[in-house]
Amino acid sequence: MAQLKLERVYKRYVNSDKSFFKKAKQNDYAVENLSFTCYDGEFVGILGPSGCGKTTTLRMIAGLEEITGGDIYIGETRINNLLPKDRNIGLAFEDYALYPPLTVYENLAFNMRAKNRSDSEIKRAIDYVAPLLKVEELLRMKPPALSGGQKQRVNIARAIVRRPGLLLLDEPLSHLDGKMRQQLRHEIKRMHHEIKCTTIIVTHDQMEAMSLSDRIVIMKDGNLQQMGEPIEVYDNPANEFVAGFIGEPPMNLLSSVISRADGAFLFTFPESELRVEVPKRYYDALSDGQRVTLGVRPVDVVVAKTPTKGSSVPIAIYENLGDERRVSVRVGDSLLNMTTSEDVWYERGEMVQLEFKAEKTHLFDPETGNRIVSRKEGS
Amino acid sequence: MARITLENITKKYKDKTALDNLSLDVLDNEFFVLFGPAGAGKTTLLKTIAGIEFPQEGLVRIDGAIVNLIEPMYRNVSMVFENYALYPHKNVYDNIASPMRSKLYRKDEAYIKEQVLRVTKMMRIDELLDRKPSQLSNGQRQRVALGRCLVRTPNVFLMDEPLAHLDAKLRHFMRGELKEMQSAFNSTTIYVTHDYMEAMSLADRIAILNSGHIEQLGTSLEMYYTPRNEFVARLFGEPEINIFSGEVEEASGQLGITALGQETIMPVEPDVAAVLRSGNHKRVHIGIRGADITFSFAEKLGWIRGSVYTNEPIGNKVIMVVDVKGTHIYLVAPNDTKAEIDKPVYISMNMKDAILFSAESAEYIIRHDARNVSRRRGANKAVG
Structure with missing residues (x-):
C-alpha cells in the first residue's frame, strides 16, 4: 500500500x-x-x-x-x-x-x-x-x-x-x-x-x-x-x-448573449425567441451584451409553474421513457433538453416558459471555456 | 403508405428457426418498433418484409396483396441499414438522390432537387450536399442514410437499428431528432432496435421479439407498467427491475405478501387481492422498479433491513445495491447519497407499485390499478 x-x-x-x-x-x-x-x-x-x-x-x-x-x-x-x-x-x-x-x-x-x-x-x-x-x-x-x-x-x-x-x-x-x-x-x-x-x-x-x-x-x-x-x-x-x-444525458451547452431588461438579466439566444432569466447570483459578474456559454443539466431545467420574465416557446420533443420523461425545445439549431422523473405529459407544440435552477446553472467564457464565477463565489 | 400484414411466417436457416409461426399487423401510417435482444429475429423479420429473405411458410401482405413472390424492387419499400451503406464515391446530394434515379422509380431532376432539399433540410444536412461520405462524421453519415431512405414516399420505411453504431451521447441526440421529424414521415415505418429508450420514445406500438416469436404487442406504457412476463419486464428501465419471490399470506382477513425472508406482511390493494385469491396463487414473483423503493440509514419500524452492497454515483442519481439476505435489490437514490459498503440500510416498498408474476410460469398476474397506469395519457394531460 x-x-x-x-x-x-x-x-x-x-x-x-x-x-x-x-x-x-x-x-x-x-x-x-x-x-x-x-x-x-x-x-x-x-x-x-x-x-x-x-x-x-x-x-x-x-x-x-x-x-x-x-x-x-x-x-x-x-x-x-x-x-x-x-x-x-x-x-x-x-x-x-x-x-x-x-x-x-x-x-x-x-x-x-x-x-x-x-x-x-x-x-x-x-x-x-x-x-x-x-x-x-x-x-x-x-x-x-x-x-x-x-x-x-x-x-x-x-x-x-x-x-x-x-x-x-x-x-x-x-x-x-x-x-x-x-x-x-x-x-x-x-x-x-x-x-x-x-x-x-x-x-x-x-x-x-x-x-x-x-x-x-x-x-x-x-x-x-x-x-x-x-x-x-x-x-x-x-x-x-x-x-x-461528465453526465448522461449530457449538459446543455448553449451560446448565449446576456441582455438587460427591466432591471433583470436574461439569457438570449441567436436565432431564437427563447428568453430565460439569469440566476441573481451571477448579476455582479455580467454586463449587458456579454457573450457566454450557458451550461445547465437536463435535470436542472424545469417548466416554470409561475410566469417568469422569460418568453414562451413551443415544445419540440416529448418522450416518455418510463423511468423518466425527456422534453426538448428548439434553440436556434440546437436542442435544449430537460429530464424529469415526475409524471408529466406534454403535447408537441405546447407553449411553455422555462426556468433554470439557480444553483445548478453554469456560465463559461466562450473564448477560453473557463468557468465564470460570481464575485461572491470567487472571493 | 400501406398496411403490412404477416400471416404465420416461419423462416428457418438450416436447423435454426429464426421466425416461428409469427403473425403481425402493422397499420397504415403507424410507427411500429420491433424490439428485442440480439438473435431474436428482428432483422430477419424486416428482411422478410423487404423481400431480401423468403419465408418457408406464411404470407407477407402489403395493403392486402400477397407479395411473397414479388421481387424487392417492386415492393416499393425504402430501407436504411445499420452500417449506412452509402456510396463512397458519390456526394451527399447524389447519395440521397440515388433512389429517385433508379430505373423503376425515376423522377425528373427538378423534382429530385426539390425532394433532396426538403429532406436534407429536415435532417439538417443541407450545408453538406457536396461532401463525400468519407468527409462526414458518423452522425452526419447516419443522417444521410436516413435521408436517402426518407426521400421517397414508399409503401413502408424499414429501419434496421439506424442509431446502433453511434456513441451514447450522439445516439440520444439523434433519437430526439428522429422523434421530432417523425410526424413528417408520412408513411408506415417499421423500426428495429435493441435500445429500450428508442423503442419507448418512437413507437406508436411495440412488438417484443424473442427467439422468433412475439412476446408482447402493445404501447410502450403497457410494456413498462404491465409487462406480460418477466422477460418483457426486464427489457424496460434502467436499472433493471428487481424481481424476487414472495409468499401470499393472509392475516385477519387481509391479504398480503411476505418476501426477502421478512416476517412483515406487506398488504396488497383489494383489486390485487381479488385476483390472487381467485387464481389461488400461493407463491409469486414480485417485480418492483428501483425508483419505487425508499431507503433510510436510520432504523425504521417495519422496514426491511439490508446492507449496502455497492453505491454508484452516476451523476444525476445514485444506484444503490442493497443486499437483503443474499438477494440484491437495486434502488435509485438522490445524487448526493453517500453510503459505506456493508453499512446497514433499511428499505421500504409499496405493493401498490409492484408487478406480480406467477412463480411457476413467470407470466404476469396483476398490478394495482393496471388499466389506469398503462393508459395515463388523458389523466396527465388534465394535470399538466
Missing part, C-alpha cells in the same frame, strides 16, 4: 527516423505538466476521450514508458528509474493476456512461482484472492473455457494476488457487455473496499469513472482539466469540456 504522486510529468513520443507515419504535430506532448496525488488506499479514475494521454500516464506509472520530464513517486521512493518489476505494481489490461495452457490456479500462481514462493504461501494467497473476485469455482478451468467476464476476473485476481502497493487497471471493462460490466464493476468496488489497495483505473467511460472512483482525474490533450470527487466534477465543472464530458 502506498501513496502515488506525480510531479510535473511530461511525455513526448520521439519517433525514430524509420517511423512509417508522420504525426501531424511532432512536438506536442502526449502528457504535459501533469501533477496529482493518489492517497494511500484511494481509488482514482483517470478519465478522458481517446488520445488524451490517460493510458500513457498509466504506462509511465507502470514503467512501460519512459518519462520525458518530471518525477513519479510511490510512497517516498522516486520510481523514474526503477524497473517495472521493482515498482511493486499490479497491472490488469483490457486484454486479459492469460496463459491459455495453464489452469486459472496456475495463472494466478505464475508470478509467485517465478519468485520461488512456497506452495503453501501461494495457496494461501490464492485462497484469499479468489473469493474476492468470485473465481473460486474456476480455479481448475483453463482460460479458453471462460467467458470474457470470467477472464477479466481472473486477470484482476492475478494482478492483486501478490498484494501490490499499487493496482493499475487499464479499461478493464471495455470488452464486456452491459450486464457483465455492471457486475464486475460491483466486484471491483467491493474488492477495493476489502483490500484497500491504492488503485488507478483508466477509462473513457464517464459513468464507470463516476461509479468506481473516490476521485477522478479528467484529462484532455495531455492536460489535466480537473481533479475531484465525482459529485464535485459533476456539480462544479471547472470548464466547458468537463461540463460536457
Whole structure:
C-alpha cells in the first residue's frame, strides 16, 4: 500500500527516423505538466476521450514508458528509474493476456512461482484472492473455457494476488457487455473496499469513472482539466469540456448573449425567441451584451409553474421513457433538453416558459471555456 | 403508405428457426418498433418484409396483396441499414438522390432537387450536399442514410437499428431528432432496435421479439407498467427491475405478501387481492422498479433491513445495491447519497407499485390499478 504522486510529468513520443507515419504535430506532448496525488488506499479514475494521454500516464506509472520530464513517486521512493518489476505494481489490461495452457490456479500462481514462493504461501494467497473476485469455482478451468467476464476476473485476481502497493487497471471493462460490466464493476468496488489497495483505473467511460472512483482525474490533450470527487466534477465543472464530458444525458451547452431588461438579466439566444432569466447570483459578474456559454443539466431545467420574465416557446420533443420523461425545445439549431422523473405529459407544440435552477446553472467564457464565477463565489 | 400484414411466417436457416409461426399487423401510417435482444429475429423479420429473405411458410401482405413472390424492387419499400451503406464515391446530394434515379422509380431532376432539399433540410444536412461520405462524421453519415431512405414516399420505411453504431451521447441526440421529424414521415415505418429508450420514445406500438416469436404487442406504457412476463419486464428501465419471490399470506382477513425472508406482511390493494385469491396463487414473483423503493440509514419500524452492497454515483442519481439476505435489490437514490459498503440500510416498498408474476410460469398476474397506469395519457394531460 502506498501513496502515488506525480510531479510535473511530461511525455513526448520521439519517433525514430524509420517511423512509417508522420504525426501531424511532432512536438506536442502526449502528457504535459501533469501533477496529482493518489492517497494511500484511494481509488482514482483517470478519465478522458481517446488520445488524451490517460493510458500513457498509466504506462509511465507502470514503467512501460519512459518519462520525458518530471518525477513519479510511490510512497517516498522516486520510481523514474526503477524497473517495472521493482515498482511493486499490479497491472490488469483490457486484454486479459492469460496463459491459455495453464489452469486459472496456475495463472494466478505464475508470478509467485517465478519468485520461488512456497506452495503453501501461494495457496494461501490464492485462497484469499479468489473469493474476492468470485473465481473460486474456476480455479481448475483453463482460460479458453471462460467467458470474457470470467477472464477479466481472473486477470484482476492475478494482478492483486501478490498484494501490490499499487493496482493499475487499464479499461478493464471495455470488452464486456452491459450486464457483465455492471457486475464486475460491483466486484471491483467491493474488492477495493476489502483490500484497500491504492488503485488507478483508466477509462473513457464517464459513468464507470463516476461509479468506481473516490476521485477522478479528467484529462484532455495531455492536460489535466480537473481533479475531484465525482459529485464535485459533476456539480462544479471547472470548464466547458468537463461540463460536457461528465453526465448522461449530457449538459446543455448553449451560446448565449446576456441582455438587460427591466432591471433583470436574461439569457438570449441567436436565432431564437427563447428568453430565460439569469440566476441573481451571477448579476455582479455580467454586463449587458456579454457573450457566454450557458451550461445547465437536463435535470436542472424545469417548466416554470409561475410566469417568469422569460418568453414562451413551443415544445419540440416529448418522450416518455418510463423511468423518466425527456422534453426538448428548439434553440436556434440546437436542442435544449430537460429530464424529469415526475409524471408529466406534454403535447408537441405546447407553449411553455422555462426556468433554470439557480444553483445548478453554469456560465463559461466562450473564448477560453473557463468557468465564470460570481464575485461572491470567487472571493 | 400501406398496411403490412404477416400471416404465420416461419423462416428457418438450416436447423435454426429464426421466425416461428409469427403473425403481425402493422397499420397504415403507424410507427411500429420491433424490439428485442440480439438473435431474436428482428432483422430477419424486416428482411422478410423487404423481400431480401423468403419465408418457408406464411404470407407477407402489403395493403392486402400477397407479395411473397414479388421481387424487392417492386415492393416499393425504402430501407436504411445499420452500417449506412452509402456510396463512397458519390456526394451527399447524389447519395440521397440515388433512389429517385433508379430505373423503376425515376423522377425528373427538378423534382429530385426539390425532394433532396426538403429532406436534407429536415435532417439538417443541407450545408453538406457536396461532401463525400468519407468527409462526414458518423452522425452526419447516419443522417444521410436516413435521408436517402426518407426521400421517397414508399409503401413502408424499414429501419434496421439506424442509431446502433453511434456513441451514447450522439445516439440520444439523434433519437430526439428522429422523434421530432417523425410526424413528417408520412408513411408506415417499421423500426428495429435493441435500445429500450428508442423503442419507448418512437413507437406508436411495440412488438417484443424473442427467439422468433412475439412476446408482447402493445404501447410502450403497457410494456413498462404491465409487462406480460418477466422477460418483457426486464427489457424496460434502467436499472433493471428487481424481481424476487414472495409468499401470499393472509392475516385477519387481509391479504398480503411476505418476501426477502421478512416476517412483515406487506398488504396488497383489494383489486390485487381479488385476483390472487381467485387464481389461488400461493407463491409469486414480485417485480418492483428501483425508483419505487425508499431507503433510510436510520432504523425504521417495519422496514426491511439490508446492507449496502455497492453505491454508484452516476451523476444525476445514485444506484444503490442493497443486499437483503443474499438477494440484491437495486434502488435509485438522490445524487448526493453517500453510503459505506456493508453499512446497514433499511428499505421500504409499496405493493401498490409492484408487478406480480406467477412463480411457476413467470407470466404476469396483476398490478394495482393496471388499466389506469398503462393508459395515463388523458389523466396527465388534465394535470399538466
